[in-house]
Amino acid sequence: MTASVLGIIGGSGVYDVAMDNARWERIDSPWGEASDEVRRGEIAGLPVVFLPRHGRGHVQSPGSINYRANIDVLKRAGVTDLYSLSAVGSLREEFAPGTFVLVDQFIDRTFAREKSFFGRGCVGHVSFAHPVSPGLQDIAQKALAAEGIAHARGGTYVAMEGPQFSTLAESHLYRSWGAAVIGMTNMPEAKLAREAEIPYCTIAMVTDYDSWMESHGSVDAGKVIAVMQANSGHAKRLVGRIAQEFPRLHPACVIGADRALDHAILTAPDHRDPALLARLDAVAGRVLRG
Numbered sequence: 001m002t003a004s005v006l007g008i009i010g011g012s013g014v015y016d017v018a019m020d021n022a023r024w025e026r027i028d029s030p031w032g033e034a035s036d037e038v039r040r041g042e043i044a045g046l047p048v049v050f051l052p053r054h055g056r057g058h059v060q061s062p063g064s065i066n067y068r069a070n071i072d073v074l075k076r077a078g079v080t081d082l083y084s085l086s087a088v089g090s091l092r093e094e095f096a097p098g099t100f101v102l103v104d105q106f107i108d109r110t111f112a113r114e115k116s117f118f119g120r121g122c123v124g125h126v127s128f129a130h131p132v133s134p135g136l137q138d139i140a141q142k143a144l145a146a147e148g149i150a151h152a153r154g155g156t157y158v159a160m161e162g163p164q165f166s167t168l169a170e171s172h173l174y175r176s177w178g179a180a181v182i183g184m185t186n187m188p189e190a191k192l193a194r195e196a197e198i199p200y201c202t203i204a205m206v207t208d209y210d211s212w213m214e215s216h217g218s219v220d221a222g223k224v225i226a227v228m229q230a231n232s233g234h235a236k237r238l239v240g241r242i243a244q245e246f247p248r249l250h251p252a253c254v255i256g257a258d259r260a261l262d263h264a265i266l267t268a269p270d271h272r273d274p275a276l277l278a279r280l281d282a283v284a285g286r287v288l289r290g
Contacts, residue, residue, distance in 0.1 A: 013205075081136060095152060157180065
């Protein structure tokens, strides 16, 4: 079995986590510049790789993030399992600000982002019916309970393009779909993690009630930041607890996320573009070299 390397993507308000022997490290990617360097270290003896999604100082907007480079550098860093810490708005009254939600489904409403490592010259289609790895959710749920953090398991995350918050009409529409939370960053991140064969789990940290709950007032950055600061402290404690409990040998993903490319590539070997194959060396090397 492969030794576990835990990956953490830090969303808004989470730009670092406490680790032993920590150091920032630049990893080059053929897909361009990642949001920042990765932070390598250990928590309770477990190798951990952290990447701030928006960069230190929050310099990347949701639409400017190079999601492909981010996932590629995490793969190159040896990450076997990935948690995404993400600030979100709530679309349900019971998910109050401060609640952490382990979402299990996504609706992708983004439209201006590169969403795949594959394309002309090497066509690939991965299964994505179940985008979140249940085993990672199990570990996170136990850690949330152990840390006494208000949480819920299950629900759909609507990924919007942003950077503006929702209109009132949009917020009511998403509620009518039965969605649980809304954010701007987990798509195409989750899709790319699946293409890279990295089991993925979103920990959605509620900061507000989006715009549908008019008694709560309109969403603005000031309100979000106030709750985000409290959530950040909980998130850092949670990462430490997850790392303590995480299996030291990478557990096989029950939905097969870690072997998503077994039957995904359709382009015949003699028709594959060598230039694209070179860029796919980390993401898809396991199957392309075979």
